[in-house]
Amino acid sequence: MSGASYSSSACTLPGLMPNGHQKSSSEKRCHFQMPLHYPKYRKTDYETMPEWKVDSLLSEYGLPVIGDVNQKRKFAMGAFLWPSQHE
Template identity: 65%
Template sequence: MGSKERRSEFQMPLHYPKYSRKEYQDMPEWALDRLLADYGLPADGDLAQKRRFAMGAFLWPDNNNGVEAAASLRKKNV
């Protein structure tokens, strides 16, 4: 691999995290750091940024918002 090429270090652990939004909001920074590290994801930024990143990466949208979000994405990609 050349020096300019970047490899992804993403790793899929055996279990997908199943925390609720409330659990992510209450999770201490060390636990967020560990969770992100377990998946090979960056743990950059302050605590609020890490929480937003983890919730965006691991939480599924609820049914109503998910349908609206998917429709919005389709419109942007057309």
């Protein structure tokens, strides 16, 4: 996933930049914003999680929601489980 960039819906207000400088109204500055709570699911939770829930989780973190349900589950496990939890 190196070199990939993802955007989320966290954007600055029109006309204001984070440092207080003005910008034109046609510019839109977006950035990734980490949700407050890191998901605390086990491997077995991901393996049985319904597709809509996997989609929602990945979207919440600004991660891609592509592939079939098994690919999404595998991606979520790789993103959110520590290596020792993959066993």
